Amino acid sequence: MSDKEFDVIFIGGGPGGYAGAIRAAQLGLKTMLIDDRKGDDGKPAPGGTCLNVGCIPSKALLDSSKHFHHIQHDYTAHGITADGVSIDIDKMLERKRKVVKQLTGGLVQLFKANKIEFVNGRGKLFSDRQVEVTPNDSEKYTATAKHVVLAAGSVPFSIPNVEVDNEYILDNVGALEIPEVPQRFGVIGAGVIGLEMGSVWSRLGAEVVLFEALDDFLPAIDRDMAKVAQREFRKQKLDIRMGCKVSGAEVSDGKVKLSYNDGQDDHEEVFDRLLVAVGRKAATDNLASDDSGVDRTDRGQIKVDAHCRTSAENVWAIGDLVRGPMLAHKASEEGIAVAESIAGQAGHINLETVPWVIYTDPEIAWVGKTEAQLEDEDIEYRSGAFPFAATGRGLAMGNAVGQVKILADAETDELLGCQIVGAYASEFIGEVVVAMEFNGSAEDLARIVHAHPTLSEAVHEAALSVDKRAIHKAN
Ligand code: FAD
Ligand code: AMP
Numbered sequence: 001m002s003d004k005e006f007d008v009i010f011i012g013g014g015p016g017g018y019a020g021a022i023r024a025a026q027l028g029l030k031t032m033l034i035d036d037r038k039g040d041d042g043k044p045a046p047g048g049t050c051l052n053v054g055c056i057p058s059k060a061l062l063d064s065s066k067h068f069h070h071i072q073h074d075y076t077a078h079g080i081t082a083d084g085v086s087i088d089i090d091k092m093l094e095r096k097r098k099v100v101k102q103l104t105g106g107l108v109q110l111f112k113a114n115k116i117e118f119v120n121g122r123g124k125l126f127s128d129r130q131v132e133v134t135p136n137d138s139e140k141y142t143a144t145a146k147h148v149v150l151a152a153g154s155v156p157f158s159i160p161n162v163e164v165d166n167e168y169i170l171d172n173v174g175a176l177e178i179p180e181v182p183q184r185f186g187v188i189g190a191g192v193i194g195l196e197m198g199s200v201w202s203r204l205g206a207e208v209v210l211f212e213a214l215d216d217f218l219p220a221i222d223r224d225m226a227k228v229a230q231r232e233f234r235k236q237k238l239d240i241r242m243g244c245k246v247s248g249a250e251v252s253d254g255k256v257k258l259s260y261n262d263g264q265d266d267h268e269e270v271f272d273r274l275l276v277a278v279g280r281k282a283a284t285d286n287l288a289s290d291d292s293g294v295d296r297t298d299r300g301q302i303k304v305d306a307h308c309r310t311s312a313e314n315v316w317a318i319g320d321l322v323r324g325p326m327l328a329h330k331a332s333e334e335g336i337a338v339a340e341s342i343a344g345q346a347g348h349i350n351l352e353t354v355p356w357v358i359y360t361d362p363e364i365a366w367v368g369k370t371e372a373q374l375e376d377e378d379i380e381y382r383s384g385a386f387p388f389a390a391t392g393r394g395l396a397m398g399n400a401v402g403q404v405k406i407l408a409d410a411e412t413d414e415l416l417g418c419q420i421v422g423a424y425a426s427e428f429i430g431e432v433v434v435a436m437e438f439n440g441s442a443e444d445l446a447r448i449v450h451a452h453p454t455l456s457e458a459v460h461e462a463a464l465s466v467d468k469r470a471i472h473k474a475n
Contacts, residue, residue, distance in 0.1 A: 004144065126288075155283045169274050283320070302317035
């Protein structure tokens with residue numbers, strides 16, 4: 001094999017591409033990984049949207065802003081008072097950048113340790129798995145591989161008449177770098193990113209208004225759970241306006257004038273900064289030539305089968321480029337599964353048990369089906385719910401907001417879904433995911449000993465409640 005021939009080339013080094021490349025190298029495959037992202041210092045910054053401008057920096061800001069909010073609003077009940085609390089936004093942003101740099105730099109070391117040929121530059125697929133490689137700092141050349149994995153991720157959707165300049169009208173990149181707390185912060189889209197970034201700037205003191213075109217808040221979860229979350233967000237003064245479709249925004253004199261319709265009338269509002277968070281689309285631009293044989297769906301995603309095979313022989317696609325949830329852990333597991341399939345193993349990922357999390361306060365986490373989906377599919381089910389207000393740990397912590405809900409098959413008792421609204425929901429949704437992967441039942445969860453006092457006892461009690469035998473609430 002020449003220097004330019006590989007067993008596998010990954011195009012895109014986000015959680016999908018980098019995890020897949022590491023797994024491929026572990027399996028003894030000669031692996032190239034091409035990723036175009038550079039940090040502010042000009043150094044390679046693999047890790048994709050997730051590490052650079054997504055999951056990690058948003059969580060860093062969510063944590064910083066949470067500390068600021070708690071110390072001002074939640075500690076007095078514990079007998080703690082703190083006067084003269086202030087926040088240094090520069091320092092907060094610098095901490096976030098440091099976390100990102102530590103992770104992206106760590107990846108470059110991991111690539112070396114795994115003997116992956118890592119190129120900081122762009123890759124483009126042509127026919128017969130020829131890849132045009134354009135390094136950021138040298139001449140382009142062609143490499144070939146037995147397998148190519150497309151892992152280029154996604155970019156934000158735009159809406160007509162709202163032009164992102166990342167100074168006043170922002171996408172996720174700009175929203176993670178606002179240099180001072182805006183007095184009024186507008187957000188288009190009350191989905192995952194809108195709610196998380198809205199929470200950050202609201203906790204830091206901005207007046208935050210979210211405009212959501214749909215009438216139903218968070219349609220991916222059940223109405224009762226969405227209501228619990230919406231009530232808490234209202235208490236936090238997040239002004240969430242449902243059924244409000246934004247039709248345009250323009251910048252003048254350092255302010256953003258936004259136009260929207262509430263289903264009846266047209267309105268205008270003025271903000272200091274505006275975030276456009278209306279979803280993301282597959283990043284297919286300039287990724288594959290027309291004769292590469294890679295088909296797309298009507299929605300512009302790369303078309304794949306259940307094993308992430310595209311229509312072109314030995315070309316695969318993973319992560320945000322393809323169907324399924326746009327989540328980092330889904331992308332990584334697909335990357336790993338594809339590497340294993342290429343190496344002749346039985347690579348597999350179960351999209352039915354991918355957990356979702358929104359890192360607001362309370363956190364919202366869910367897996368599997370909702371009641372509405374089960375009803376649509378004519379599946380008979382039983383449900384059990386349990387509030388954190390009835391857990392010792394929730395009360396001791398002073399954070400007993402929200403509840404757990406479990407859905408199980410009415411006949412077999414197999415777990416079909418779980419939704420959690422509450423503190424640390426992101427951490428203990430995992431136990432339900434594990435149980436579901438093992439085709440566990442609500443009874444299994446109900447018979448497992450849960451440590452006391454923990455918030456996870458609410459999962460235990462919700463599972464007991466499916467059979468109307470919860471201990472710490474009336475059934
Ligand atoms: P990406 O992470 O998008 O990586 C693809 C990489 O490929 C990019 O670096 C891109 O520059 C590069 N690339 C593209 N084309 C080429 C090319 N031709 N040549 C070379 N390189 C190329 N998900 C979660 O699970 N949890 C969260 O908490 C979470 N928070 C988020 C917060 C925000 C603000 C955003 C925007 C997203 C968040 N996500 C979260 C979603 C998550 O970031 C994505 O699902 C995930 O990054 C997808 O991984 P990927 O590998 O498919 O693509
Ligand atoms: P998510 O896909 O979780 O990032 O959420 C994006 C949200 O933006 C969805 O709930 C959309 O309904 C919403 N949205 C899309 N376009 C508009 C618009 N023009 N005005 C208001 N909300 C919108």
